[in-house]
Amino acid sequence: MGPELIVLSLGALHWLISLRMFAALRACGRDRESGAALLEKLSIIIPARNEAHHLPRLLDSLRSQTAAPLEVLVVDDDSTDGTAEVAAAHGATVIQSSPLPAGWRGKSWACEQGAARARGELLMFLDADCWFESGGLEAVLARYPGGAFSVAPYHRVEKPYEELSAFFNLIMIAATVPVNLLGQCLLIRREDYQLGGGHASVKDKILENVCLANKLREAGVRTSSTTGKGTLAFRMYPDGLPSLIAGWTKGFAAGAAATPRSTLILISTWISGLILGLFGCLITPWALLIYLAFAVQLAAMLRRIGNFSSLTALFYPLPLFFYIAVFVRSLGGAGKTVKWKGREVNAG
Incomplete structure (x- = not known):
């Protein structure tokens, strides 16, 4: 030969x-008849540190959905850019984070505080740089199969350098969907969240979504995920090439x-x-x-x-x-x- x-x-x-x-990379899960029935039980928790420039798009997208969730909580993680004021102006309930305890990562600490204050039976942890497409929130809820469920946001590229995220995002999703969890959007029943130990169980982990998935499965909670085209979107690292490099470097080897x-x-x-x-x-x-x-x-x-x-x-x-x-x-x-x-x- x-x-x-x-x-x-x-x-x-x-x-x-x-x-x-x-x-x-295909969308997974079967839709319910409607996700609207879950909205009245849903608390959306947004951990936010210096996210004043991202929050308006996310919070406006939530307000433009056909129906509102029970509550939208923004946990202000010691921001210096007016995050709390922006969140309040766009209709969210703001929770001022307590000082970061030793041994905790900032995002996990914010999520843990948000969960403690939330009133809903169903919790959605959502990154501030995401936003919902029209009807997207109900569509995500309609696809919820129970247990812990995450959605990989559709990547909106606006500047040429952002094209360099192609392999990072593709491999991240391929390594996760359909049985593991992503960190940008996590939907979980409160009782399952508590069963897995919540974010306290992964307080020192930089890839809290990966470690939380393991904790939840050990506790007998089902984990699943899907792609978010047409429902949830995000724009990664819009602040320039240095932030893109730093963001993907962070925890890459651990991932x-x-x-x-x-x-x-x-x-x-x-x-x-x-x-x-x-x-x-x-x-x-x-x-x-x-x-x-x-x-x-x-x-x-x-x-x-x-x-x-x-x-x-x-x-x-x-x-x-x-x-x-x-x-x-x-x-x-x-x-x-x-x-x-x-x-x-x-x-x-």
């Missing part, structure tokens, strides 16, 4: 195996360590195929077929998770090598301590 056939055969095998990743081995093998196989499509051209021009096949597959994947440009898929080596560079960076000292929202985050 000549080198051309070896390259083409390996590339085809990797491409076919990677279809499992594509399948994982890889928490990913199931079978999923890591699948992701590694896919990335190997992408690299083969690129460097195989040094062996045979026929490898261009492999490159284009992976570019088309990547474009289809990205369409399910965000409005990424088709050029990002066509010229995928640029975001791919950026992903690898940040991953390698996270393995060193840069991945252990990161400055994030005015706090030094130690991920070690």
